[in-house]
Amino acid sequence: xxxxxxxxxxxxxxxxxxxxxxxxxxxxxxxxxxxxxxxxxxxxxxxxxxxxxxxxxxxxxxxxxxxxxxxxxxxxxxxxxxxxxxxxxxxxxxxxxxxxxxxxxxxxxxxxxxxxxxxxxxxxxxxxxxxxxxxxxxxxxxxxxxxxxxxxxxxxxxxxxxxxxxxxxxxxxxxxxxxxxxxxxxxxxxxxxxxxxxxxxxxxxxxxxxxxxxxxxxxxxxxxxxxxxxxxxxxxxxxxxxxxxxx
Ligand SMILES: NC(=O)c1ccc[n+]([C@@H]2O[C@H](COP(=O)([O-])OP(=O)(O)OC[C@H]3O[C@@H](n4cnc5c(N)ncnc54)[C@H](OP(=O)(O)O)[C@@H]3O)[C@@H](O)[C@H]2O)c1
Numbered sequence: 001x002x003x004x005x006x007x008x009x010x011x012x013x014x015x016x017x018x019x020x021x022x023x024x025x026x027x028x029x030x031x032x033x034x035x036x037x038x039x040x041x042x043x044x045x046x047x048x049x050x051x052x053x054x055x056x057x058x059x060x061x062x063x064x065x066x067x068x069x070x071x072x073x074x075x076x077x078x079x080x081x082x083x084x085x086x087x088x089x090x091x092x093x094x095x096x097x098x099x100x101x102x103x104x105x106x107x108x109x110x111x112x113x114x115x116x117x118x119x120x121x122x123x124x125x126x127x128x129x130x131x132x133x134x135x136x137x138x139x140x141x142x143x144x145x146x147x148x149x150x151x152x153x154x155x156x157x158x159x160x161x162x163x164x165x166x167x168x169x170x171x172x173x174x175x176x177x178x179x180x181x182x183x184x185x186x187x188x189x190x191x192x193x194x195x196x197x198x199x200x201x202x203x204x205x206x207x208x209x210x211x212x213x214x215x216x217x218x219x220x221x222x223x224x225x226x227x228x229x230x231x232x233x234x235x236x237x238x239x240x241x242x243x244x245x246x247x
Pocket of ligand 1: 007008009010011012013014034035036039055056057058085086087088089115142143144145191192193194195196197198199200
């Protein structure tokens with residue numbers, strides 16, 4: 001049976017990924033992480049193939065607790081075939097994407113880094129025993145094009161951009177270390193494309209000029225990309241359409 005872990009299963013993209021994966025393969029089961037599992041609704045049959053674990057990326061002990069819960073749910077020998085980090089934050093209480101230097105706030109920065117970057121690294125550390133098997137493993141960190149340093153022509157959104165750039169560096173670092181122990185593996189950063197979700201909602205006016213996808217379309221695009229991954233793609237930053245994005 002294929003085992004997939006989705007961090008951020010309560011989000012628009014994370015939930016659509018889970019639903020599509022479950023529809024596409026009756027043998028597949030999912031471990032879903034989110035802060036409040038009671039917010040995740042799935043149809044009866046699908047719910048039976050999803051184990052939910054509560055996890056808060058901003059809590060430094062949370063990833064370790066996920067490892068302990070996972071050990072009770074899934075034998076290490078079964079392994080995980082795919083890990084998708086779809087958690088992320090752009091705005092929230094005390095956090096608004098910054099337009100200028102005067103808007104910078106240290107706490108908002110720390111929170112953005114915890115959720116958008118550190119949470120990913122600590123989670124991979126916690127679940128690494130489940131990557132020891134010999135099947136091909138896909139590790140996808142849902143990043144954002146605005147995290148590309150090369151592509152930054154507009155500025156602003158300091159905490160979000162820099163935390164996604166940090167996430168990208170973590171992907172690159174892991175892409176160097178993971179194959180030493182867990183080959184075959186591909187660890188990539190993925191820009192999902194602009195997607196209607198609570199995260200993008202406050203920006204719908206500016207989104208009018210962009211191509212905007214539904215969460216279901218985005219999930220289809222990400223899963224197509226994941227399906228086509230090879231070991232050679234390890235350590236790349238890819239757009240939803242398969243294009244390579246400069247770091
Ligand atoms: N939507 C877009 O246009 C767009 C574009 C580029 C990149 N992205 C990226 O795509 C990913 C998914 O975003 P989305 O559009 O699906 O947004 P969303 O619906 O707002 O989902 C965000 C997810 O992050 C989780 N999260 C937030 N804070 C957390 C914390 N402290 N601990 C654990 N989980 C936390 C949320 O969980 P809770 O339910 O607990 O809040 C939710 O599952 C993000 O990484 C985002 O940066 C999105």
